[in-house]
Amino acid sequence: MARDLSKPDHLPNLRPGREPPHSSWLPLQRRGTTPQMIGRYPDYDVFDAAGSWDDATAKVVNARLHMPADLHFFSAGEVATLRAFCDVCVAQDGEPRVPVVEMIDEKLAAGRLDGYQYADMPDDRDTWHVVLAGLDEVAEGRYGKATFAACDPDTQEAIVALLAKAQLSGGSWDSLNVKRAWSVCMRMILAAFYSHPWAWNEIGFGGPAYPQGYMRLGPMAVREPHEKPEATKEDPVSVISQDGT
């Protein structure tokens, strides 16, 4: 069943409980890789334009496809909860995954922070340790599980919802401002996830544009030759013939 994308009825604000529709309404990705192979641009791959990127940019973007697997900042005991937490925060419930955990670990290990620390907060690096410990405490105290990672996905989501609403207290949570801890973690998770070219494929972002630049600014034409129209879950045959391929 195809949805009319000119309508906004898939947007959480306009739906009961601010819940998005299940991702099954989205088309399967045919061309570029996307996280979990879902997206709105099944025939788009930002790498189709990679030949026109400058070397410095290409190097930075390509490095995200080859993140080293070993972690340096987080301890072995933290990793399972860290992975589960990052998965819930950006809804990565399957492969292929953007390596959010590896990207954050690299940044924290290198001490690349944002340049400010709230007066009622520890250093961002300590905040991460406290949040992970706090998530495990909630899993144990409220749900009787050994760790956050051991909870089922719905429970994990419920715990993160409490964190997002700053409704966690006691234990580790009392050592920081919970609302700000959420923003410290999310800022870093989002910067990792949406810096990855797979996420650009998912959202149809045109990607780096130097030295080439963009020529079609709208309002009449909005797509460069390498950018592709969006689609819902329709018949792939009609899309292909529309494309002239």
Add this chain to the structure above:
Amino acid sequence: MRTNLLKGARAPKDNESRFLLDVARRDLPGEDTMRRYRTDDEVDLVVVGAGAGGSVLAQRLARRGWRVVILEAGPFWHPDDDWVSDEAGSHDLYWTQKRVIGGDDPIELGKNNSGRGVGGSMIHYAGYTPRFHPSDFETLRRDGVGADWPITYADLRDHYVQVERELPVAGQNWPWGDPHSYPFSPHAVSGAASITWKGALACGIEMRVGPVGIVNGTFGNRPHCIYRGYCLQGCKVNAKASPYVTHLPDALAHGVEVRAGSMAVRVEIDDATGLARGVTYIDEEHGKERYQRARVVAVCAYSIESPRLLLNSISQRFPHGLCNTEDQVGRYVMVQGATQTAGRYPDEVRMYKAPLPEVSSEVFYETDESRGFARGFSIQTIAPLPIGWAEHVLAAGHWGRAMREYMRDYNHWSTVGVLNELLAQPDNRVTLADECDQYGTPVARFDYTLCDNDKANMAFSANVIHGIVIASGAQDVLTIRRFAHLIGGCRMGTSPEDSVVSADHQSWAVANLFVADGSVCPTQGSANPALTIMALASRLAQRLGSRKVDPSGGSASRLAPVSGSNRR
């Protein structure tokens, strides 16, 4: 008519930067052959910070024969290799050393408002370059709030004109404030910005294209903007103005040394004369403390670091920090409210194309008593890239699957923001935190709390842009509160009891110590500050260069003519 014929043809005087740049390479020309001064050589001027204010001051005075060294904490950029067309990859452009933020409404710093490196914050500023209004210089007299400057708009007018030609600024004729035109024609309007414009018209709100410091056409060896939308990540094209392309090439050609990787930690005072004798800095490459002698010192490190440097400069005469005898250093720091509203539209918009600054309005700039608060705000279109958009969606309360859904809808959205004038308050202030940086220097702490007038202004303006977005046919709306732009901290005034420097940027306490950056502004209006900061530095240079200001502290020997010209 005549002004239109001259579009793109009015060249700035006394600044060859645009011709010195290389067409094929982005490096600052002249770095290899740059003049170097010995640290024990008493130069005419040492400038702390190669940003908007410091670069203009150095360029102007070098042309008058002054021997100038700029100490810059950050790197000497090589844009071809160092800058990327990528949001996360641009992290090094920002001031990311630790700062502590507090108060009831703590202001996030870093990428949001502070740069680090040769060229300063304008390397990654958006590029809006409006003038302040004449009223901004006398808000206390006119509206009973804020402060009056010790200078007026008329004192800056010629410098605005000159700097607008140097950047150069592109935009429609400007009807607000002191009406004026711009040297370059307005840029093409993107589909995203035209949606906002249409909505504004439907609400009876006039908007105009620009003003932006972005080349439209060609300007010497600087090319036309290629509409790639990465203005906040450093313009790899050289189309967007920053001191790196507008003033430093000419400065280097006139013998200025830009000493990068040099973090100033103390302005040294001669306890006998009470005058500044130079600046101690950390040579980052060698991890060593060094000391540069100078006849005059200008602190141009912006609103957080300038107060920090002064407060950390302890001496016998100034046990509470340099120029801080009256407890004024670091006070009256201001930001602007920058609420952002995004609307969703039926067709693809792809807001990431075109420069991020496009169309703006100053209809609401001045006080209108019927609104119930003093002063006002401006409206400007903006266009977040994916990470910026994700932060917007997060601030609107979405994460997880809802976040992914809104993100996938990115190409259907367009964004507009405001800049509220927020009022100067003594306790919105930079002090020293308990924590030190890696060199043992205490870091800055910045406390910020909104007052009732600020809150009323922000609430009113949020309604206005919400109305615009609805009138433009939006199907869903996401509004978030944020802040932008720093100003104040070492403000200029008429007496040491209420300010740090005089109308000539001269510190009250030390005759040969000047502050020439955003921190001197007593108010900020609803205009983005960079153009004004440059115009102020341009004025100061004129006054210093023509001996209207005496940095000698009255001692005759120090009045001796500046060392001979060293033009090459």
